[in-house]
Amino acid sequence: MIDLEESVKNIGILKKYTKDEILFNAQENANGFYYVQSGEIRVYKMDENGREVEVVRLEPGDFLGEAIVFVSSRFPFFAQAVKDSNVLFFEKKTILRKIESDPSAAKFFVNLLAKKCLVLNKRIESLGLQTVRQRLIQHMLSHCRGNEQCVIELKMKKSELAKILGTISETLSRNLKQMQEEGLIEVKGSRIRITNCPVLRSELSP
Amino acid sequence: MIDLEESVKNIGILKKYTKDEILFNAQENANGFYYVQSGEIRVYKMDENGREVEVVRLEPGDFLGEAIVFVSSRFPFFAQAVKDSNVLFFEKKTILRKIESDPSAAKFFVNLLAKKCLVLNKRIESLGLQTVRQRLIQHMLSHCRGNEQCVIELKMKKSELAKILGTISETLSRNLKQMQEEGLIEVKGSRIRITNCPVLRSELSP
DNA sequence: AGATATCCTTGACTTAAGTCAAAAAAAGAT
DNA sequence: ATCTTTTTTTGACTTAAGTCAAGGATATCT
Numbered sequence: 001m002i003d004l005e006e007s008v009k010n011i012g013i014l015k016k017y018t019k020d021e022i023l024f025n026a027q028e029n030a031n032g033f034y035y036v037q038s039g040e041i042r043v044y045k046m047d048e049n050g051r052e053v054e055v056v057r058l059e060p061g062d063f064l065g066e067a068i069v070f071v072s073s074r075f076p077f078f079a080q081a082v083k084d085s086n087v088l089f090f091e092k093k094t095i096l097r098k099i100e101s102d103p104s105a106a107k108f109f110v111n112l113l114a115k116k117c118l119v120l121n122k123r124i125e126s127l128g129l130q131t132v133r134q135r136l137i138q139h140m141l142s143h144c145r146g147n148e149q150c151v152i153e154l155k156m157k158k159s160e161l162a163k164i165l166g167t168i169s170e171t172l173s174r175n176l177k178q179m180q181e182e183g184l185i186e187v188k189g190s191r192i193r194i195t196n197c198p199v200l201r202s203e204l205s206p
Numbered sequence: 207m208i209d210l211e212e213s214v215k216n217i218g219i220l221k222k223y224t225k226d227e228i229l230f231n232a233q234e235n236a237n238g239f240y241y242v243q244s245g246e247i248r249v250y251k252m253d254e255n256g257r258e259v260e261v262v263r264l265e266p267g268d269f270l271g272e273a274i275v276f277v278s279s280r281f282p283f284f285a286q287a288v289k290d291s292n293v294l295f296f297e298k299k300t301i302l303r304k305i306e307s308d309p310s311a312a313k314f315f316v317n318l319l320a321k322k323c324l325v326l327n328k329r330i331e332s333l334g335l336q337t338v339r340q341r342l343i344q345h346m347l348s349h350c351r352g353n354e355q356c357v358i359e360l361k362m363k364k365s366e367l368a369k370i371l372g373t374i375s376e377t378l379s380r381n382l383k384q385m386q387e388e389g390l391i392e393v394k395g396s397r398i399r400i401t402n403c404p405v406l407r408s409e410l411s412p
Numbered sequence: 413a414g415a416t417a418t419c420c421t422t423g424a425c426t427t428a429a430g431t432c433a434a435a436a437a438a439a440g441a442t
Numbered sequence: 443a444t445c446t447t448t449t450t451t452t453g454a455c456t457t458a459a460g461t462c463a464a465g466g467a468t469a470t471c472t
Binding site for chain 1: 272273274275276277278302305306307309312313315316317319320321322323324326327329330333334369372
């Protein structure tokens, strides 16, 4: 979740998408990037068998394609609105001109991309964790603010969470069940309540 | 491997390090980033048991800390020269001033960070691959230029490559042996010769 | 509501990969 | 060189996680 600064916001073009509408297809020219103001956007790829594989789900405050635009020219994925959504579109040409003319915009984008790098690095470290259980814990903790207790509302299918954790739904299901039996969490549908964050945290650095 | 453009190069301060010399320690203030001109730099962390875990090894043309500087203030790792090395140091203040005054420098850094994001994304995809074998193949292929045959010179201990692939040295060793028995590669010490890239490539997208 | 499809869970089984321990090989030191 | 230390390889074993298949549970549609 990142707030846009005014000078940047002004050059964005508001686009409205209705539920299920496609923002763009894979291989389309990336002549700009997106910023989600409201609603929800699903980003996905196609696997070998033509099945859709979700890459990430975007919420208000999220960017899409901000790195690609500055390097290559084609999107490697599809994007589709899950709900009616308001999205700001930043045209490549406009952005580049803005960066040249407005140092604060330049700094904004440098900072934006730098932050993204750090997030990706964290993710890499996380995937380096040995067990699915550890990666699951890490994921859950990253979604709660260090409190004793907290509730996580999954914004995606469990099978998609599994993918993100580098595993499959069956294994995720078993891990959740196991942790529930241990009294560490309570799972009800797509809501997970962590009964004791510190205990979970201690499992990550033993 | 990224070339510096002249306008950027000029604001770098040349620093010379001799073999084994420390560039900085973890937790030190990140008041600038580095660019390797010659030599070799080892980047590592300490694990719980106080053992050094290599994160990456840098060669000429590589940057270090370029994302951290623009966001947070402390290095999360150590850096040490493996050989005598020439390194350019870019001071945070100087860089920010440059970005403000020189649009081409601003674009350079935006592009630099954007590229880094894409590299990290690739790495994440790669770690998402199921088997160690697949990740190993992906790693080897990324180090050869699409030729029929090619030779890879490992710049690190095999145990460190294992870490990067998200596994352990024993498993890496067994995979290398297996692939050698299948006639796909030839391993001699830290030199791997791929006898047929296309065949390997086909294993990644079956 | 009922019907259809999708998703989640569970069980039985297989396999990949981790652990521990020891030998072999390679790299450093004297 | 020879001795010492560190890495790498190998073997025997254990365990985590994947596969396949079936039953439940939710969601979605008309």
